[in-house]
Amino acid sequence: MIPKIIKNEIEYDAALEQLDLLMDAAAGSADAETLELWATLIELYEQEIHPIELPSAVDAIRFRMDQAGLKQQDLVPYLGSRSKVSEVLSGKRPLSLAMMRKLHTDLGIPAEVLLQEPEAKLPAPLEGIDWNHFPLKTMLNRGWLSDVDKGLPVVKERAEEYLSRWAAPLGDYALQPALLRQQVRSGGKSDGYALTAWKIRVSLQALEQDLPVYQAGTITQDFIGDLVRLSYLDNGPLLAREFLHKHGIHFAVEEHLPHTHLDGAAIKMPNGAPLVALTLRHDRLDNFWFTLCHELAHISLHFDSGDCDAFFDDLDQAEVNSVEGEADKWAGEALIPSDAWKAADLCRQPTLERVRSFAAAMRVNPVIPAGRVRRETGNYRLFGRFVAGQKVRYFFEG
Numbered sequence: 001m002i003p004k005i006i007k008n009e010i011e012y013d014a015a016l017e018q019l020d021l022l023m024d025a026a027a028g029s030a031d032a033e034t035l036e037l038w039a040t041l042i043e044l045y046e047q048e049i050h051p052i053e054l055p056s057a058v059d060a061i062r063f064r065m066d067q068a069g070l071k072q073q074d075l076v077p078y079l080g081s082r083s084k085v086s087e088v089l090s091g092k093r094p095l096s097l098a099m100m101r102k103l104h105t106d107l108g109i110p111a112e113v114l115l116q117e118p119e120a121k122l123p124a125p126l127e128g129i130d131w132n133h134f135p136l137k138t139m140l141n142r143g144w145l146s147d148v149d150k151g152l153p154v155v156k157e158r159a160e161e162y163l164s165r166w167a168a169p170l171g172d173y174a175l176q177p178a179l180l181r182q183q184v185r186s187g188g189k190s191d192g193y194a195l196t197a198w199k200i201r202v203s204l205q206a207l208e209q210d211l212p213v214y215q216a217g218t219i220t221q222d223f224i225g226d227l228v229r230l231s232y233l234d235n236g237p238l239l240a241r242e243f244l245h246k247h248g249i250h251f252a253v254e255e256h257l258p259h260t261h262l263d264g265a266a267i268k269m270p271n272g273a274p275l276v277a278l279t280l281r282h283d284r285l286d287n288f289w290f291t292l293c294h295e296l297a298h299i300s301l302h303f304d305s306g307d308c309d310a311f312f313d314d315l316d317q318a319e320v321n322s323v324e325g326e327a328d329k330w331a332g333e334a335l336i337p338s339d340a341w342k343a344a345d346l347c348r349q350p351t352l353e354r355v356r357s358f359a360a361a362m363r364v365n366p367v368i369p370a371g372r373v374r375r376e377t378g379n380y381r382l383f384g385r386f387v388a389g390q391k392v393r394y395f396f397e398g
Helices: 009-021 030-049 057-068 072-079 082-089 097-107 111-115 136-141 152-157 159-170 192-207 221-232 236-246 285-303 322-335 338-344 352-362 367-377 384-388
Strands: 182-185 250-253 264-268 274-278 310-313
Touching: 009 030, 057 072, 057 082, 057 097, 057 111, 072 082, 072 097, 097 111, 097 159, 136 152, 152 159, 159 192, 182 322, 192 250, 192 264, 192 274, 192 310, 221 236, 221 285, 221 322, 221 367, 236 250, 236 285, 264 285, 274 285, 285 310, 285 322, 285 367, 322 367, 338 352, 338 367, 352 367, 367 384
Parallel strands: 182 310, 250 274
Antiparallel strands: 264 274, 264 310
16 A cells, blocks of 8 residues: 555555555665554644644643642732632633743743643733723723623633733734833823723724725825715714725724813724824814814824824813824814814804804814804803704714
């Protein structure tokens, strides 16, 4: 029988018979070489069809306990507490990555056994991260960790594993706030972990959007002018999203997390594509259009320099640095050119009739000039009912 690749059990049994016939072959003979070839072919087939199963992690731990003469209380330094030791050994509690690392490093239990995956290696821990500082309860309540069906206590214990798997599509550094080149415009102390979680959430939404490649230099004053004129239409916010998508600009809406003071963000995706994400914290049409233009200004003015990969903005803040001031000015000019605004002089006689007439001439939604009059005069009672009645969130619900 000529040696050949084994494809089924019949050929496997025949190969074993050939192996038995050649077992007594003299070393160095042609039969010995044939014997070696059959042995290799049989081993390849067995590895593919009859792989040796890994022992369970619990069996491996118990075996190491027997070898080293360890009792259950001796495992507390590795598993955390006596109750956790008991639950792990009874199969009621899965091992966390932290537990696995200690068992692997200190007791020598193979990583592939702990992970139950042949040739697998334990991921290196991310330095400087306190996993339980992420807003896990809120993230669970909002369904962000959709593949997790465990309660908060288990999620807290295995936060590194769950969060790492959640953020994996964005690359190795998505979960490391200290490594993000970002700028936060906020009046209070923002929670960096909450900002990072929100950034991951909107970035994952962006990954689901199949867009053309973004061309640097796309966002100009003329581009924004075309975008803002969509506000004149009843479904302007949805048309704005479509307009951005057509030009390779990702767009997402996600409610802000507590302690983030966030209206919107401009984010550079791992592949370099821009993302504009809004929270609609203030559910008003004037806020929507100004925030949108402000974040687009960051992309146009500040992304190409490479100094920053993310801008997080609380636009209630009056005191800003030069970068934010530049974006504010650029956005205001894009919404309503300064020459036209000065000529209209709406702040001198701010009536709704004049605002509507100006908006019709500019082909923009009247809430945009109304909102600007309110900001420039500091009189937020002006057009209060009109501005408050222009909602935007319902466009993006569901």
